[in-house]
Amino acid sequence: MALKEISSNKCFEGFQKVFEHDSTELKCKMRFGIYLPPKAESGKCPVIYWLSGLTCTEQNFITKAAFHQAASEHGLIIVAPDTSPRGCNIDGEEESWDFGTGAGFYVNATQDPWKTNYRMYSYIVDELPHLINGNFPADGDRSSIFGHSMGGHGALICALKNPGKYKVIN
Template sequence: MVFKTNATIAQFGGKLLKLSHDSKVTKTPMDVNVFIPSSSTKNIPVLLYLSGLTCTPNNATEKSFLAYFAAKYGFAVVFPDTSPRGADIAGENESWDFGTGAGFYVDATQEPWKNNYQMYSYVHGELIDALTEAYTELDFKNISITGHSMGGMGALVGYFKQPRAYKAVSAFAPIANPSVVPWGEKNFGGYLGADKSLWAEYDPTELIKNYKGDDSATILIHQGLDDPFYEKELKPQNLVEAGKNYKGGIELKLVEKYDHSYFFISSFVEEHAIHHAKYLGLI
């Protein structure tokens, strides 16, 4: 796969690459941002950041302050997009929380979505493989994963479904139990159909019950108590209850006064950066 470099921007002593490429998995062009810190090593660890509903790679790149701490602790950050764009599917732009900008990091099984909306395979397969080949200074065998909201869900799902792929996981206000909330019902119903056994394959609260990987890494989650989606859509306590036998433990930090925005994310991003730097062997 050939990446087109649309911009190279100096940032915190390193560089931010704004890239695009043609995806065989989604059958559309895809954008991705990659921050690479200045480093003397040829094996730079990587953090994969999955964004939330409506976001492009630029939202977290510009608002999370994650690159500052990535430069400080010495890991790269990959910011994928949240859905295919320009698939020309009827209805994909009619709703902010389904279709464009809302791929939910699943592999769709239903028409008309299944031809393009293969975001699980894209993020965890095609994109990582292509970046591994193109940027040999990055060590994708030493990779960790995080995300926000829909992306927090996607990060947890990727960690639980691929137990040997990611060293650790964290999340900001994740949709922790999508099978039982309106966002999940809408998106899982549309992308996966009525069979709820398929929904469970992308539900962190269901996946953690049967997790078979090395569960020594603590799972870090921050959740704002002034988040308008907290009780109706997110339900992190369901994940904590389902994961009570997870050996590494789930550290759910409920923080007063914080909402669902990037002001919330940027306030706690250093704690997440330290969390991942620890499991990536940097501190």
């Protein structure tokens, strides 16, 4: 799967990057932020998936959380995906702040017209880790999942449905 680098910034001796790719699960372009600590230049690092809340994009955690120094010091890769598909042109996806764009709830929709694109559970649990492990020095056996608000719900759902997949859930 081809990744397009959108941005790259040196930060605490590592790099904060944003990538875009064509998602097979969501049938649209998706973005995620990834922080690569300096240790990633010489070997695999544990990875934390951070799931944000309603209306957020991949930029929310990157710009507001001040996590870079700690991630650098502890050799942690941090992945912050967008919260939902965007630009799918589904009738009604832009009508409400709490349903549709920005509100994927980290579940797989089961009804039309949403079920084709709104498959955030499968994206977070399957597609994104495969993409991260295949393109970055991420230690797939040492992954954790965190989140806030809607993302906290998503982290719990993903972890509870996949016992043993994540080392830490928060």
